[in-house]
Amino acid sequence: MTPLLLHACCGPCSLEPVRLLRAEGFEPTICWTNPNIQPVSEWQRRLDTLRAWADEVAHVDVIVAGDDRDAWEAAAAPAGFDRERRCRACYALRLAEACRVGRERGFEFVSTTLVVSPYQLFDACGEILSAVAPRFGLTPVWRDFRPFYPEATRESRELGMYRQNYCGCRFSAAEAAIERHEARDARKAAKAAARSAAPQV
Template sequence: MTPLALHACCGPCSLEPVRLLREQGFEPTIIWTNPNIQPVSEHLRRLDTLRSWAADVAHVDVIVAGDDRAAWERSVAPHGMDRHARCRACYALRLGEACRLAAERGFSHVSTTLAVSPYQLFDDCGELLGSIARAHGLVPVWQDFRPFYPEATRESRELGMYRQNYCGCRFSAAEACMERHAARDERKRQRAAERQAARQASQAQK
């Protein structure tokens, strides 16, 4: 088995990558570096969830790397609600620390669980992983884990794992909240339209 450093964003998103990478001949070691996750209580809850699953179920090692929150505020937060620029800067910071530590620990290959979620900027993340990994002398292992997202969702629920409802930062939390409200309003609009259509049909039959 080839040792591989796997940057992980959370426990549920780690399930399928660890399984698939092992099937492909890699033995992952998870690297945790996610200074984007706010508040700190949320950061700790996600890390605890990951560690518990890694130790009790997956039997995979977890390395807690640096979480430079000051660097995140300097390089990522100024992008605010510009999601594309913000997420690219966030990926660069997190993958940079993961690759730095992977090279320091003697790994030759690196990957990330960010390739699981359909909500991430897939192409941007792959581009950044490739360039940052090569700059550190590492081989990037980039593949599309998104088709396995439903399986990861089902399995994590069966395991009783904590599942977050936003990516991590305060901006993504606000965006997720707005999207949930928009979806709720659309459901209300559709129900109202269905009731109106039913009333009209009933009146036409009289």
């Protein structure tokens, strides 16, 4: 098996990338570097979930790398609700730290679990990994694991893993809450329209 450093954003998103990369002949070591996750209690909960699964189920090593919250505030937060700009800065920061660790530990290949979630900016993330990895002498392993997201959802539920309902930063928590409210309002409106269209007897 070929060693590969796998940046992981959380436990549920790690399930399928670890399985699929192993099937390709890679042996992943997980690298946790996510200073984007707010509040800190949420960061801890996601890390604990990841570690429990890595130790007890997947038997994969986890490296806890740097989590520079000040750097995240300086690089990503100023973009505010400009999602493309904010997420690009966030990916760049996390993937650079993962690649720094990869170089330090003698890895040749690097990837990220961000490739499994349909909620991430897939092309932007791939572009950034492809640009950052060579700067640290690493080869990016970029796959489209998004078709396996439903399986990751099913399996993580079955394992009783904690599953968050927002990406990580405070902006994403607000965006996700607005989307949930909009969806609820749309459902209510659809029900009201159906009731008023029903024949009166």
